[in-house]
Amino acid sequence: MDFSFPPEAEAFRSEVRDFLATNLTEEMIEATHDGTMHIPALHRAMAERGWLSGPVPAALGGGGRSALESVILNEEMQLARAPIDAMGVTVIVAAILLEHGDDHLKQHVVPRLLDGSSLACFGYSEPEFGSDVAAAKTRAERDGDEWLINGAKMWTTMAHIADYVLLLTRTDPDVPKHKGLSFFLVPLNTPGIEIQPVPTMAIERSNATFYDDVRLGDEWRVGDVNGGWSVMKTALKYERGIAGGQFLSPPVIDAAVDWAQNHTRPDGTKPIEDPTVREKLIRALIDVEVCRGFAYHCADLANQGVMFGVEGSMTKLFASESYKRHCRDFHDMMGAEGLLTHESADAHLGGRIEENLRHSPVTTIYGGTSEINRNVVAEGHLGMPRAR
Ligand SMILES: Cc1cc2nc3c(=O)[nH]c(=O)nc-3n(C[C@H](O)[C@H](O)[C@H](O)COP(=O)(O)OP(=O)(O)OC[C@H]3O[C@@H](n4cnc5c(N)ncnc54)[C@H](O)[C@@H]3O)c2cc1C
Incomplete structure (x- = not known):
């Protein structure tokens, strides 16, 4: 099997990486600690590049870029720890208005949502x-x-x-x-x-x-x-089509690898020398590859015009549940040091693992809970009887 991406997708990935290297700073990420998961300057810069209108179908007046590019954009932003929430919601609302709204909404609201000047x-x-x-x-x-x-x-x-x-x-x-x-x-x-x-x-x-x-x-x-x-139903179609949130774990895995390589235990050894630590890290990396597989499969279906449902539920379910497990494993692995929060100067990488541990449960709740998604998979994929 050929797992490589089309050259234009790889070129787009490089473009996004370069853009984030220039436009996303540690100070911007730090500012989201006030609880608002949005970076206005980054959002506007993305709008200027046409990346907000990109995922909206061309037939509706959007950029009509491939679903693969949307997933790549989401993936690269999450790897770089940029919040994607406000961007994702605003793009979905614009697409809904283009599909169901009247001229007033299409003419007065949609352009402002897609040029980065308004949020929904x-x-x-x-x-x-x-x-x-x-x-x-x-x-x-x-x-x-x-x-x-x-x-x-x-x-x-x-x-x-x-x-x-x-x-x-x-x-x-x-x-x-x-x-x-x-x-x-x-x-x-x-x-x-x-x-x-x-x-x-x-x-x-x-x-x-x-x-x-x-x-x-x-x-x-x-x-x-x-x-x-x-x-x-249109809202759910776009939410699943854009299928954000599959790449939650990589920044936490990076932090865990860094800690395992650099922390010195009282006996002078490094955690990375411990096979049980290495196993946890490797299992997490394998899970991320599974998440990538799910996400790209969804993008491929969207590109073929397939209105998928079960696959979106599988993607969201596996990504959020595995992320929660990784955070718990890494937090355990760090022992008492893992309890240090962002506010502590001694916290490893600004308390990234501790913070993600507290964030991870909600990812199994919003956008459809794990129980609801399990029902969808059980009924839609396994053919089990309706639970409700
Ligand atoms: C931080 C956060 C941000 C959010 N942001 C938004 C937002 O921006 N906009 C918005 O509209 N909503 C938002 N939500 C709401 C989110 O979508 C809901 O919390 C979610 O859909 C679950 O609904 P609920 O909290 O009412 O729980 P309930 O639906 O009451 O569920 C309670 C429990 O019962 C289980 N359950 C419910 N029904 C079934 C069933 N049929 N079969 C099996 N188990 C079932 C659930 O899985 C859950 O474990 C957000 C939630 C949180 C926590």
């Missing part, structure tokens, strides 16, 4: 509903020519820096739950919106958002009234 966030989850997203209760009711929105969303990550939230609302409570949903793109400076910070056990900050008699014109509706589930 997802407002799907609520305090009581996450996995069962179709059970959303936030109400949108007609009031003359306008809509009146009332409700609360939980985990609206990046709402505090975003310009728009893609909001899932209930427009008909009297029909089966999937049939009474509608989406709106809500400017976050609309009167009646309150944003409260929600700290997480890692460094990432999320938000609770509240909507109290928020008035919107119909031009902000995305898709048909009560047709929200079809917009949601």
